[in-house]
Amino acid sequence: MAVPFIDLKRFEPDFLARWAEKCSHLTQTTQFVGGPVVGELEENLRRISGAEAVVGCANGTDALQLALRALNVGEGDLVLIPDATFWATFEAVVNVGARPITVDVDLADLQMDFDLFREAAEKYRPKAAILVHLYGWGSAKLAEFRSYCREKGIALIEDGAQAHGVVWRGESIYKGALISTVSFYPAKVLGSCGDAGAVYTNDAELAKVVRQLGNHGRTTHYGHGLVGWNSRLAGFDAGFLNLCLDYIDQRLESRRRVAALYRERFTAMNVCHVAPPADYVENGYLSVALFEPERRPAIEAKLKEKGIGFGTVYPGAMSRQPGAEQWLHARVGGEKADLLCRGVINLPLFAYMKDSEVEEVLSAFAEAIR
Numbered sequence: 039m040a041v042p043f044i045d046l047k048r049f050e051p052d053f054l055a056r057w058a059e060k061c062s063h064l065t066q067t068t069q070f071v072g073g074p075v076v077g078e079l080e081e082n083l084r085r086i087s088g089a090e091a092v093v094g095c096a097n098g099t100d101a102l103q104l105a106l107r108a109l110n111v112g113e114g115d116l117v118l119i120p121d122a123t124f125w126a127t128f129e130a131v132v133n134v135g136a137r138p139i140t141v142d143v144d145l146a147d148l149q150m151d152f153d154l155f156r157e158a159a160e161k162y163r164p165k166a167a168i169l170v171h172l173y174g175w176g177s178a179k180l181a182e183f184r185s186y187c188r189e190k191g192i193a194l195i196e197d198g199a200q201a202h203g204v205v206w207r208g209e210s211i212y213k214g215a216l217i218s219t220v221s222f223y224p225a226k227v228l229g230s231c232g233d234a235g236a237v238y239t240n241d242a243e244l245a246k247v248v249r250q251l252g253n254h255g256r257t258t259h260y261g262h263g264l265v266g267w268n269s270r271l272a273g274f275d276a277g278f279l280n281l282c283l284d285y286i287d288q289r290l291e292s293r294r295r296v297a298a299l300y301r302e303r304f305t306a307m308n309v310c311h312v313a314p315p316a317d318y319v320e321n322g323y324l325s326v327a328l329f330e331p332e333r334r335p336a337i338e339a340k341l342k343e344k345g346i347g348f349g350t351v352y353p354g355a356m357s358r359q360p361g362a363e364q365w366l367h368a369r370v371g372g373e374k375a376d377l378l379c380r381g382v383i384n385l386p387l388f389a390y391m392k393d394s395e396v397e398e399v400l401s402a403f404a405e406a407i408r
């Protein structure tokens with residue numbers, strides 16, 4: 039039996055009928071751009087995240103750019119980012135005119151290395167930093183990152199594109215952040231029916247500027263107090279996301295169960311893997327198995343032969359991307375991000391995976407690593 043890496047069609051029994059009803063309502067009330075449905079989503083996300091303000095926007099990359107711009111990060115400023123992340127983190131820095139400095143990862147939690155981060159901050163005095171919560175959890179040193187940046191006046195953005203549902207010290211990971219960004223790309227834990235994103239913050243002034251920047255810097259319909267752009271959230275995305283939120287607890291539970299099961303079996307198979315640090319409840323976004331890079335091609339080939347989908351999130355470190363050369367100000371640390379990128383394998387993991395599928399994946403995987 040073939041098992042895909044991800045299946046976005048596993049809707050709950052009443053989901054499609056409810057969605058059809060919602061589409062009809064949104065169309066009849068012409069809530070195409072904005073509208074009460076967007077406000078409703080922002081309020082739902084505010085309640086769930088515990089952040090004081092939520093501003094919807096067009097996608098997670100824009101969310102990063104909005105956060106950077108709202109923090110006045112621009113021409114010539116330096117921004118620390120992890121060397122292992124999605125390219126959008128790098129791009130966002132460059133797109134606002136700033137220069138990225140990559141910091142190596144800590145192989146214990148696969149997040150940006152805090153000691154190297156401090157070293158980089160002391161050497162380069164960056165204006166801002168982006169900490170990325172990768173794989174469905176966050177850094178074991180999250181508290182240290184936040185307090186160090188506060189103390190040193192470094193604006194810390196938390197890229198929480200993958201972190202919906204991640205719980206840190208009993209609360210949403212978004213709650214204690216100065217500002218965090220999310221993506222609702224369909225494959226995310228909370229995914230939309232198109233591109234969408236949001237910015238979460240506890241600072242009312244930042245929220246106001248983010249909202250203004252994402253709507254052409256408007257002060258009135260044809261009055262423009264800032265140069266922003268169009269990064270509004272569409273009504274259909276907001277409607278779809280509101281509906282998904284009705285089911286998110288069961289989706290998270292189902293993902294977490296499979297993520298934990300994979301880890302249990304990785305241990306039994308002696309496969310190197312990483313568990314979320316203490317203090318975290320993961321959201322089950324990705325499973326992570328780690329191999330020596332030379333072993334990966336043969337494992338990939340076997341999984342392909344067996345019809346098992348898999349990911350290599352992410353296959354290349356930021357500092358090694360051809361597009362980085364022109365913009366990278368510096369790279370701090372060694373080759374751990376590169377090692378991670380060349381050795382990582384992610385097995386299928388999505389809401390409502392059947393036990394039979396998980397077993398099929400694990401038996402193919404056991405054969406592939408033999």
Ligand SMILES: Cc1ncc(COP(=O)(O)O)c(C=O)c1O
Nearest residue numbers: 097098099124126199221222223
């Ligand atoms: C860590 C990270 N940052 C940023 C993004 C960008 O989000 P989007 O694809 O919605 O622009 C993503 C999602 O793909 C991501 O995983």
